Amino acid sequence: MSENNVNAYLLLTCPDQNGIVAKITQFIYQSGGNIIALDEHVNQNQEFFSFRVVWNMKNSNIPASELHAAFEPLAKEFMAHWRIEFSGQKQRVAIFVSKYDHCLQEILWRYNMNEYEIEIPLIISNHPDLKHIADAHNIPYHVFPITKENKQEQEAKEIALLKEHDIDLVVLARYMQVLSPSFIEAYRNKIINIHHSFLPGFVGGNPYKQAYERGVKMIGATSHFVTEDLDEGPIIEQDIMRITHKDTIPDLIRKGRDLERIVLARALSYKAEHRIIVDGTRTIVFD
Amino acid sequence: MSENNVNAYLLLTCPDQNGIVAKITQFIYQSGGNIIALDEHVNQNQEFFSFRVVWNMKNSNIPASELHAAFEPLAKEFMAHWRIEFSGQKQRVAIFVSKYDHCLQEILWRYNMNEYEIEIPLIISNHPDLKHIADAHNIPYHVFPITKENKQEQEAKEIALLKEHDIDLVVLARYMQVLSPSFIEAYRNKIINIHHSFLPGFVGGNPYKQAYERGVKMIGATSHFVTEDLDEGPIIEQDIMRITHKDTIPDLIRKGRDLERIVLARALSYKAEHRIIVDGTRTIVFD
Amino acid sequence: MSENNVNAYLLLTCPDQNGIVAKITQFIYQSGGNIIALDEHVNQNQEFFSFRVVWNMKNSNIPASELHAAFEPLAKEFMAHWRIEFSGQKQRVAIFVSKYDHCLQEILWRYNMNEYEIEIPLIISNHPDLKHIADAHNIPYHVFPITKENKQEQEAKEIALLKEHDIDLVVLARYMQVLSPSFIEAYRNKIINIHHSFLPGFVGGNPYKQAYERGVKMIGATSHFVTEDLDEGPIIEQDIMRITHKDTIPDLIRKGRDLERIVLARALSYKAEHRIIVDGTRTIVFD
Amino acid sequence: MSENNVNAYLLLTCPDQNGIVAKITQFIYQSGGNIIALDEHVNQNQEFFSFRVVWNMKNSNIPASELHAAFEPLAKEFMAHWRIEFSGQKQRVAIFVSKYDHCLQEILWRYNMNEYEIEIPLIISNHPDLKHIADAHNIPYHVFPITKENKQEQEAKEIALLKEHDIDLVVLARYMQVLSPSFIEAYRNKIINIHHSFLPGFVGGNPYKQAYERGVKMIGATSHFVTEDLDEGPIIEQDIMRITHKDTIPDLIRKGRDLERIVLARALSYKAEHRIIVDGTRTIVFD
Known part of the structure; x- marks a missing residue:
């Protein structure tokens, strides 16, 4: 799927809770994505969780055009502010x-x-x-x-x-x-x-x-x-x-x-x- | 479990494959651990994957003393070199x-x-x-x-x-x-x-x-x-x-x-x- | 004169005018001093001249104890603020x-x-x-x-x-x-x-x-x-x-x-x- | 002398001896030059003395074109390698x-x-x-x-x-x-x-x-x-x-x-x- 041979960038913030990283990386894994980079940060005083993960979509079973919709339920569960960007989209x-x-x-x-x-x-x-x-x-x-x-x-x-x-x-x-x-x-x-x-x-x-x-x-x-x-x-x-x-x-x-x-x-x-x-x-x- | 109120440090290297992060963070999530820091690195030429994750074990359902044994099957699946350290173990x-x-x-x-x-x-x-x-x-x-x-x-x-x-x-x-x-x-x-x-x-x-x-x-x-x-x-x-x-x-x-x-x-x-x-x-x- | 085998440090500031460096270094030369370091700075707006010179007194024909008095006339000519320090005087x-x-x-x-x-x-x-x-x-x-x-x-x-x-x-x-x-x-x-x-x-x-x-x-x-x-x-x-x-x-x-x-x-x-x-x-x- | 309103840069190296700085700055002073910057360095092991001095020639009584000849006797006395450059000479x-x-x-x-x-x-x-x-x-x-x-x-x-x-x-x-x-x-x-x-x-x-x-x-x-x-x-x-x-x-x-x-x-x-x-x-x- 050459249209999919791009990297996806997810930037997400939400109230801190257990399992966010597990659930998001599980989502990526099941979609066929290969994680290239990931990092998180918890602002402990404010319980503000931030996450950035980059994955390659070459073997993704979700087209880039449908990724936003596919991820939305998980984001809602976390009450997150988030966006997904793609390489090539200047x-x-x-x-x-x-x-x-x-x-x-x-x-x-x-x-x-x-x-x-x-x-x-x-x-x-x-x-x-x-x-x-x-x-x-x-x-x-x-x-x-x-x-x-x-x-x-x-x-x-x-x-x-x-x-x-x-x-x-x-x-x-x-x-x-x-x-x-x-x-x-x-x-x-x-x-x-x-x-x-x-x-x-x-x-x-x-x-x-x-x-x-x-x-x-x-x-x-x-x-x-x-x-x-x-x-x-x-x-x-x-x-x-x-x-x-x-x-x-x-x-x-x-x-x-x-x-x-x-x-x-x-x-x-x-x-x-x-x-x-x-x-x-x-x-x-x-x- | 006050004996568990420590941080665990997992350092792991293995041949790169999809799903490693998802499976490890899932393991931590299910154990009741709260991830504090994580980072990965792939040496692309050599397909050498490195991972470091730190989590708090305050609410862990696995005692520190049993964590090594509990994690071992996953590590074997990845053919990983790995070790787990604990805060407080100087x-x-x-x-x-x-x-x-x-x-x-x-x-x-x-x-x-x-x-x-x-x-x-x-x-x-x-x-x-x-x-x-x-x-x-x-x-x-x-x-x-x-x-x-x-x-x-x-x-x-x-x-x-x-x-x-x-x-x-x-x-x-x-x-x-x-x-x-x-x-x-x-x-x-x-x-x-x-x-x-x-x-x-x-x-x-x-x-x-x-x-x-x-x-x-x-x-x-x-x-x-x-x-x-x-x-x-x-x-x-x-x-x-x-x-x-x-x-x-x-x-x-x-x-x-x-x-x-x-x-x-x-x-x-x-x-x-x-x-x-x-x-x-x-x-x-x-x- | 072993008592003289010290370095003298002159720090001097005065209104800028021509010839200050020439006259001071001439003074040092005639005293038998060997200059080790010197630097000047002119704050052009304020016409404020600053000078630092360090010289070795091993062959000086002026004892350290008399240097201050010997230099004073020149300093007065420049209307300078100045002081002389010696190595060894901690x-x-x-x-x-x-x-x-x-x-x-x-x-x-x-x-x-x-x-x-x-x-x-x-x-x-x-x-x-x-x-x-x-x-x-x-x-x-x-x-x-x-x-x-x-x-x-x-x-x-x-x-x-x-x-x-x-x-x-x-x-x-x-x-x-x-x-x-x-x-x-x-x-x-x-x-x-x-x-x-x-x-x-x-x-x-x-x-x-x-x-x-x-x-x-x-x-x-x-x-x-x-x-x-x-x-x-x-x-x-x-x-x-x-x-x-x-x-x-x-x-x-x-x-x-x-x-x-x-x-x-x-x-x-x-x-x-x-x-x-x-x-x-x-x-x-x-x- | 507008032709003279330039800065002269003297770069000089010679065997170390007493009085070099005094004699050169005296030369500049007598020529009507105003020193802008000067610094020296002695490579003590090799007794190699280096000197750089910059002066403004606005009030110089030596034209830039004659400065080289005027300085030459002093340079010979020191057995120096030297050159004089002028601002404006790109x-x-x-x-x-x-x-x-x-x-x-x-x-x-x-x-x-x-x-x-x-x-x-x-x-x-x-x-x-x-x-x-x-x-x-x-x-x-x-x-x-x-x-x-x-x-x-x-x-x-x-x-x-x-x-x-x-x-x-x-x-x-x-x-x-x-x-x-x-x-x-x-x-x-x-x-x-x-x-x-x-x-x-x-x-x-x-x-x-x-x-x-x-x-x-x-x-x-x-x-x-x-x-x-x-x-x-x-x-x-x-x-x-x-x-x-x-x-x-x-x-x-x-x-x-x-x-x-x-x-x-x-x-x-x-x-x-x-x-x-x-x-x-x-x-x-x-x-």
Whole structure:
């Protein structure tokens, strides 16, 4: 069944109880699936159980198209939130940029190397500056200049465009605008931002200037889901690099670019590989 | 059943086939066990399946003392190598040292902090120098001076002592003697060494001098199981630190001590937590 | 002149102008000194010049005892703040502790290894718990229990004790009391603290709990000079380690101990090697 | 003197003696130069003194064009090897590539960001595959296919091309050919390579496969000057990343690309900033 020669990714959360893993893996076994990876996590205080299992469906006796329906009774028994994804079904990603190109270039380079199983049908910006990069990759580039007055209207157009293109994920690749709560609500846990500091340090504007003035010995970058509270969303990935008193603010900006690129790139890969479950203010990133 | 309020650790390897996870987790579920952690790994080329699962036995209907027998039929079905360990059953560890104290001190400090679930019934050395440290911790310290002539005889006495004390694991904490093949054979995959380089670079003697002369920009340390080939055993853990041209050989020795301490300490913790499976020249260290 | 076979350390700051390095190195050359290390830093915005130079005095025609007077005219010409230290003149360090022993043990271990050129004439605590460690190292251990009522009085006694012992540096090795402004004023830029977070993130109490709740992917530790603003003093050294969603708060506490030990140990070594100049809210740590 | 508003970089090595720093900084002071950075290093065993000093010439009374002649008498007094470089005089760099584009893309991206003070007049390859990238940056791309038979002849043409373009530095950005000794001799300490392992581990071909088979827990990359001994030249920069047993050889190749990019990029920046002095098998990389 060549149509079935794909991997299935089940991500599931539910109140903790005995037997969940046994019943789910039994389900997979009986369907003819071959488990490739599995991991669980119990947030003991909250009795919140999370599970990720990946299996190959080459010999599955359930077609991919019927898997959701077949699994549903078990999920109901566990009162679970869950979803099943399939390899080959590329997530559709919209990149938002402003004037800095480094994060965009990094993502597009990896996209061309096929590091991600994603599709990038469009790039959205509040400035025309990076259009040439989109052109070089034959990706449509839409400019929506934002002012205080037109913000609501422009965001409505952006959302319409995202809906039209069936966008699964929005990546803010140094997009220098704060999104409205209604935008965030429309893409809850589906908007990834890169902030150029080691959060929770240095929220808000000019984090490298803040870092210089505080005299830290390392700078960082943080990729997180966007929530209504600026720079407060669940963190997906962080990294740091060592600096010294010799580094000026321009040095920090230049060095920090390398961090921003790699941290956002990793966060996107975790999302593309269906590794992330959001648990309140925290993320579970399965290995 | 308070006697059962322990965690069971199953480590299992076998030829890969479908249904292993389903059947094992079903076994645990039916026994009343509550899974705390599980992870698998398939070495696809060799079709070598590895599995680690930890479950709580508080509500188990199988006493710990009968678990081995209860699981055996399933293990036979999979033609598995396997073992079950229990929390509270402390591994018995013998530390071997020579004259450097830093790795020994680090392990004893963590041992006193109860970071490890181990027992250290004895310390063995080819020199009397570190006896005062053993004394301060009330651990018997046995000196076996080694010469070319007496090596076989002394090692035989050491092995007898290890047997007498039911030693599960030997930790070479900068022990400056090469063990004989017969010693290694007697404790196959049960002897952990710390080598003061980033293996496979700088095998053998004086690795910091070698590192200085080669002009590397980072030094490392490697903890590995001891095999008959010097510094060639399966690697458990490694780490590095950055150095510069300013660092002299004494600087490297001093800085490297911090690496040796932390790398050996981590390797021992992985062993104490039953996380390691040896797969030929490689280790699987479950997360 | 064997009494002169020492290294001199000059640390100097002054308004930037041309010729400072030339004149100072000319002074050293004419005195017969052999430069071992030198580094400068100009904080361009503030025109604040910092300089560190180390030279060997074996062939010096100025005795160590007269060096200060000999250099003074040049320093006055530059309107400099400056000091000269000599190798062999061990800085006198008082360690303050409460109940956690890991930072104290780390410092004492390195002290015994002669990693630092310091003297530790006393350990001060608000609790008797760690006296056995001080005893094992034959270091007097003074207990000053602190309450809201007696704090001023007890601190006065502590300061008297520090003065009596000619203490140059106070190291707060997880000392769980906030020092009064008058104490801090008495030892301005001479009190080093270790805070168990990556500052400026998670100031104040329970930083590991804060880190867990914020869901960061790395934890850190920061060593800084103590000022009147809690956890706001000039940072000397920081480091981080990666964590995952699996780490509970006790895991963070346990793992973080390793960070606290190494970060405080490094900060102390920089101080002992006369590498640090405080520049407002920042430190210059010469390489 | 606007023509003089540049920074001068002096790199000097000579047998160690007293007064070198004093005399050189005095020379700079008298010329009206303002020192921006300076550092020295003495390789004590070999009595090999290295010095780097950077000064601004805005108020210099010696024109840049006459600086070399003006400094020469002092250099002769020290029997020094030395050179003076000026900001604004871009080093001319030739990039050699084969089929992998990641290191080339990284360098070109930074080149376009003006991170380097270099000029890239040409790219040379033994394959036509990456011509489109050179075209997109308007850099001439020369293809010299290499066989055992034509190697000497093709290299001669390459060298002629390098000479014609006044090339100062050759960067092998994953160039999959070993250069002949005569080529290396022609550009002694002027050819930078990136090797995809943490040298001295895994020299030669397929280092990621070697790393997988050895079971290391970290992979690395090393940038070094090319000498006649394969992968044995003086190391400029190294870095590593953590891997696990889950990583397959393709995973290592993919992850390792990120290391290769950053390590080669850093090595090139050190060269572009005149920070490197080669000392036998080691490099001094001034901070």
